[in-house]
Amino acid sequence: MGILVTILREIESVVSEVDENQMKEISNYFDMNKRIFVDGEGRSGLMGKAFAMRLKHLGYEVYVIGETVTPSLQDGDIFFAISGSGSTKFVVENAKVAKGLNCKVLSVTSKADSPLAKISDEVLIVPATTKYDTGEKKSVQLLSSLFDQSVHIVLDGLCLILSMKNNITNEMALKQHLNLE
Template structure:
């Protein structure tokens, strides 16, 4: 029984990530690598995926911030905000994106809905073809709710990190210097 469901989940993620636009991901990487700081905002399980991505990029020496952390610095026009929101309609990320724009930051939306309310704040959009809470017909998943989007977002983050490692010719063994050591 496990094997059957494992195949369902892995195949859904594979099919979804195969259909992410490669040029959009390359632009995302360019913006991440040229930003002074990379801020992240999302809610719920999407936020958990974004926190993992922020931590992984931090391991690469990129300064990352999750919005709402007690040590969060000011965002500036040298920074980017990455918004994770499948629907692009979630209130808190919309509010934060509008604030980021008011300070001159660039906004990248990673989501499932090109026509969302987030579009008016978005400078770059990375489309993950998975269903969202308003449209479950798109790349319909057998998994509950928006699991496929959240999983694909997390794996996309690890793909981006690996692409940056390759692009910058980073020695992976040297990355332990950025790993938490108060454990």
């Protein structure tokens, strides 16, 4: 078996364990009248940026924490955090601040008992190996690659749920896509 097939099988193994009902529950928090703030560090942050981009294509008002054009959070906003370990310092601290501002805190993590999961209103568990795992479930890949890859697919799935819920077609999303390319 080749290395790419091995990676694909690992991703399939993780994604098949994600609870799609949990994805639908999280989708209920997304409202076109609410602002969404996405947070994550490192590669989790990159997956968050990809998710934010797709949400923008679906017509949501979305911002990425740490960008220069990100406004302040307000009561009722959605704070969407991604952390494989669920204990990334700045992400957890930002989630606490968001909670204190009466934002809905949604998170994606591999650890249901993590600090991030405990303060979240809703948690989507992506049961992939992360860089700190030493348990039975191992990956041939380095660090948190399996978590990051799986999160990308799961969040694209969440976007598909949202597009179907809001009757957004590919043509409608394309109108929101950058047209300078």
